[in-house]
Amino acid sequence: MEKNTIIKRYGADPVEMTRTLLCYAGLADEIGNKNKRIALKPNLVTPTPADYGATTHPEIVEGIIGYLQENGFENISIIEGSWVGDKTSEAYEYCGYRTLCEKYGVEFIDTQKDTFTERDCAGMGLHICDRVGEFDFLINIPVLKGHCQTKMTCALKNMKGLIPNSEKRKFHTMGLHKPIAHLSQGICQDFIVVDHICGDPTFEEGGNPLKTDCVMAAKDPVLVDAYACHLLGLKTEDVPYVKMAEELGSGSTDLERAEIVILNDEGRIIRRLAGDEEDPYEARFAAMRPPLDVSVDIDDCESCSACFAALTAALCRLSEEEQQRLPRIAIGQGHRGNTGKYGIGNCCRGFEHYIPGCPPDEEDIFQALKHTFLR
Numbered sequence: 001m002e003k004n005t006i007i008k009r010y011g012a013d014p015v016e017m018t019r020t021l022l023c024y025a026g027l028a029d030e031i032g033n034k035n036k037r038i039a040l041k042p043n044l045v046t047p048t049p050a051d052y053g054a055t056t057h058p059e060i061v062e063g064i065i066g067y068l069q070e071n072g073f074e075n076i077s078i079i080e081g082s083w084v085g086d087k088t089s090e091a092y093e094y095c096g097y098r099t100l101c102e103k104y105g106v107e108f109i110d111t112q113k114d115t116f117t118e119r120d121c122a123g124m125g126l127h128i129c130d131r132v133g134e135f136d137f138l139i140n141i142p143v144l145k146g147h148c149q150t151k152m153t154c155a156l157k158n159m160k161g162l163i164p165n166s167e168k169r170k171f172h173t174m175g176l177h178k179p180i181a182h183l184s185q186g187i188c189q190d191f192i193v194v195d196h197i198c199g200d201p202t203f204e205e206g207g208n209p210l211k212t213d214c215v216m217a218a219k220d221p222v223l224v225d226a227y228a229c230h231l232l233g234l235k236t237e238d239v240p241y242v243k244m245a246e247e248l249g250s251g252s253t254d255l256e257r258a259e260i261v262i263l264n265d266e267g268r269i270i271r272r273l274a275g276d277e278e279d280p281y282e283a284r285f286a287a288m289r290p291p292l293d294v295s296v297d298i299d300d301c302e303s304c305s306a307c308f309a310a311l312t313a314a315l316c317r318l319s320e321e322e323q324q325r326l327p328r329i330a331i332g333q334g335h336r337g338n339t340g341k342y343g344i345g346n347c348c349r350g351f352e353h354y355i356p357g358c359p360p361d362e363e364d365i366f367q368a369l370k371h372t373f374l375r
Contacts, residue, residue: 001025004252006218006227008196008262010281014215018063018193020267021217027191028071030219031137037075039109039135040064043143043158043195044080044091046205046306054206056141056195058096060215064139064193065104076104079131081111081161083204084168085306085359088112116164121186122248126179127167128186140189140221144228145199145206148312149176149305152239153204154194154228155221156180156250159187173302173333181244184251189221194228201232205309212282222251223258227275230255231282296326301334307345307359308332314365325374342373 001007007024009017022028031038042056050057061078068076078097082088088110092098101108114129132138142158150157157180160168171179194216198209218224225242229235236242236253246253258275273279296315300308311331315323330351331344343351344365346358355368 001030001217001219002259003220004223004254004258004275006216006224006258006260006275008214008216008260008279008281009265010214010262011265012213014057014059014197015063015066016265017215018060019067020263020265021193021215022064022067024261024263024267025191025217027067028073030191031068031073033136034072035075036073036136037134038068038073038077038137038139039132040076040078040106040139040141041158041161042078042080042097042141043161044088044095044097045083045161046086047082047090047094048206050095050195051198051209052206053145053198053200053209054143054204055091055095056143057197058100060193060195060197061097061141062100062104064141065100065106069104077107077109077135079109079111079135079162081114081129081163081165083160083306084165084304111162112165114164116167119186121182121184124179124182126183126186127164127170128183129162129164132162132187137190138188140192142192142194143199144194144196144216144231145204146202146232147204147305148202148309149303150180150239150241152225152229152232152234155189155192155218155224156184156241156245159183159189162187169304169333172304177239177241177244180241181248181250184221184245185248190219192216192218192221192224194218194224196231203309203313204305205313207313214281220251222246222253223255223275226253226255227258227260230276231279296323297328299328299330299332299335301330301332303332303345303347304359307347310359310362310365311344313362314369317366318369322370322374326369327373329373 196214255275260273262271343354
């Protein structure tokens with residue numbers, strides 16, 4: 001399989017869709033030695049079902065495990081760490097991964113409980129969980145979805161699940177984009193299977209899924225993210241870490257030279273497209289992508305994704321007239337020790353009115369906005 005190729009399969013059975021992609025890609029040959037230690041990295045950002053639009057469908061992971069075991073690969077583990085504010089162990093249970101691991105005899109590694117070591121990532125020192133270094137081949141299984149801070153998240157940002165919570169917080173103090181790009185030099189993604197079944201095009205934590213019924217496979221994480229931007233109606237420049245990762249040598253954003261291969265259920269090619277062409281199977285979904293419309297004045301200073309997403313979700317529940325009546329709201333680690341009028345989360349505990357939590361609950365934020373913050 002060439003690095004400029006992205007394979008797509010549409011359908012209703014994620015297990016078989018995934019297996020079709022892997023057979024066409026020749027993944028077994030890509031891995032080679034049957035004794036290699038293989039890590040599967042899904043997205044279990046929060047304990048919500050996959051059809052909510054935030055987490056990787058366990059059926060896709062099941063398709064990968066089944067394919068690997070049938071081809072003689074037995075040293076397989078699933079490795080992941082949820083975002084700050086949620087426990088991986090809860091997502092493991094709720095999202096169906098305990099059942100999956102027990103069925104196939106696969107180890108699950110919770111990186112929130114792992115030790116970590118600083119590694120040089122193209123001139124930037126980043127803490128990476130130690131268990132990551134034990135594997136010979138990493139298969140990334142992200143969800144293609146929107147993000148309230150970076151606008152899009154897919155292959156590159158999914159590697160944040162392999163760093164400790166303390167480093168996740170630090171990423172936000174660094175502005176997210178630059179450390180995400182440098183992380184691509186610290187953790188090598190050998191193969192990517194993208195869950196494009198029903199990712200939420202607006203929120204990382206889901207809640208507004210857009211059903212597309214597609215699974216994709218590729219080798220270049222930068223190309224995958226450039227294509228994800230294209231599918232979400234974004235320019236690559238709208239998500240700075242994608243171009244930054246290209247400049248560091250982690251892949252290519254050149255969609256003009258990319259080839260999109262669409263397969264049928266027998267694994268035969270039914271269409272070839274250049275990466276910047278419109279996929280006719282995707283076109284009908286474009287008009288369904290809802291805008292993320294929040295007009296409130298937010299003083300965001302190094303906020304973590306979970307906290308900012310909870311605030312944004314609560315704001316979206318307010319009417320336009322109510323949003324316009326809200327005062328300036330502070331959020332983020334940069335407000336620790338500061339004082340002010342209105343703040344979100346424990347980092348703003350010095351403010352006159354603040355909503356406690358790390359992160360605070362969306363419902364608590366909504367109630368406070370509606371009954372305390374409104375002018």
